[in-house]
Amino acid sequence: MKTLFEEIKASIKNNADHDRSFWRPVLPWGGVFTIKAGRKAVSCTPLYVEIKLKNTCTIDGFLMLLYVILRENENFPRELSHYLGREFVDCFLQLMDSYNFTSVKLLWIWDKMEKRQYRSGIHKASLEIDLFGNEHENFTRNLEHLMATIQESYCSNSQCPTRFQEKHMQTVLINPPHEIPHGDLIQMAVDELFCSKFELCEEVGCGCLREYSARIFCHGPPPFVILNMEQWKSEELAYVPYYLDLSEQKYLLEGATLFNKDEHHYSAAFQIDGYWMHYDGLRNVNLILLNKPPELLLLSSLVYVRAAEKEH
Ligand SMILES: [Zn+2]
Numbered sequence: 567m568k569t570l571f572e573e574i575k576a577s578i579k580n581n582a583d584h585d586r587s588f589w590r591p592v593l594p595w596g597g598v599f600t601i602k603a604g605r606k607a608v609s610c611t612p613l614y615v616e617i618k619l620k621n622t623c624t625i626d627g628f629l630m631l632l633y634v635i636l637r638e639n640e641n642f643p644r645e646l647s648h649y650l651g652r653e654f655v656d657c658f659l660q661l662m663d664s665y666n667f668t669s670v671k672l673l674w675i676w677d678k679m680e681k682r683q684y685r686s687g688i689h690k691a692s693l694e695i696d697l698f699g700n701e702h703e704n705f706t707r708n709l710e711h712l713m714a715t716i717q718e719s720y721c722s723n724s725q726c727p728t729r730f731q732e733k734h735m736q737t738v739l740i741n742p743p744h745e746i747p748h749g750d751l752i753q754m755a756v757d758e759l760f761c762s763k764f765e766l767c768e769e770v771g772c773g774c775l776r777e778y779s780a781r782i783f784c785h786g787p788p789p790f791v792i793l794n795m796e797q798w799k800s801e802e803l804a805y806v807p808y809y810l811d812l813s814e815q816k817y818l819l820e821g822a823t824l825f826n827k828d829e830h831h832y833s834a835a836f837q838i839d840g841y842w843m844h845y846d847g848l849r850n851v852n853l854i855l856l857n858k859p860p861e862l863l864l865l866s867s868l869v870y871v872r873a874a875e876k877e878h
């Protein structure tokens with residue numbers, strides 16, 4: 567049997583113009599996991615016999631993206647194991663490859679999420695886990711130290727009570743620039759976050775010049791980065807760059823997650839070999855092949871992969 571990734575690649579290759587939906591279902595919204603009780607369990611009344619997942623779109627799009635990224639770049643699984651653990655990465659790939667969609671979500675929930683990040687309760691004979699919320703809380707924050715960065719700064723005032731400072735970030739949250747109307751706004755925002763600069767010290771009563779060093783990734787440039795785009799309005803964004811310079815590395819656009827505010831619902835788009843696809847596990851059982859790159863309205867995040875690895 568072909569893996570999910572092989573199946574998706576084959577579908578792109580054989581795709582006829584009149585049928586743009588893939589016949590192999592991909593990660594569906596929600597999920598039900600039936601617990602097969604063994605002989606021993608028969609004698610006692612079980613608390614629940616199945617696990618029901620709700621509102622899983624806060625992790626679904628990213629799980630699809632993670633899978634595609636890991637399967638497209640042969641060195642990435644090993645590299646990502648340093649952050650997420652070898653057992654997790656192996657198990658994740660194996661479950662996705664073999665279409666064990668509810669199990670892969672349970673793996674994420676139990677292995678990577680914190681209990682406070684979701685609600686759970688027992689209804690009738692099932693344990694319900696509700697992932698309603700924010701995808702950056704439910705997914706991005708749980709990538710361990712993958713995107714951890716540090717920036718040091720030094721105040722020119724020798725009397726400054728906080729002369730030396732270190733600013734840590736666990737995720738990459740970029741802010742839209744205030745006044746620059748043209749150009750590559752995303753690259754500018756990334757530079758603003760990562761480049762060295764001088765700014766006035768914010769310590770009360772100081773106001774002297776503070777020098778910031780370049781922000782660096784604590785564990786080297788990661789295989790992929792997720793830019794949190796929640797602060798941006800899509801109308802402010804003329805285009806999304808395909809290339810990004812980040813911490814002296816080239817990154818390539820791999821995909822995006824999209825957020826529909828009215829429905830409080832997330833979906834995703836990504837590309838394989840230059841073919842763009844839309845994923846929405848609630849609306850469609852299949853991926854939808856797009857004629858052109860998505861317009862990336864309603865952006866929740868942009869996902870870039872490190873370029874060097876893609877060349878071979
Ligand atoms: Zn100061």
Ligand SMILES: [Zn+2]
Nearest residue numbers: 623830831832
């Ligand atoms: Zn949803």
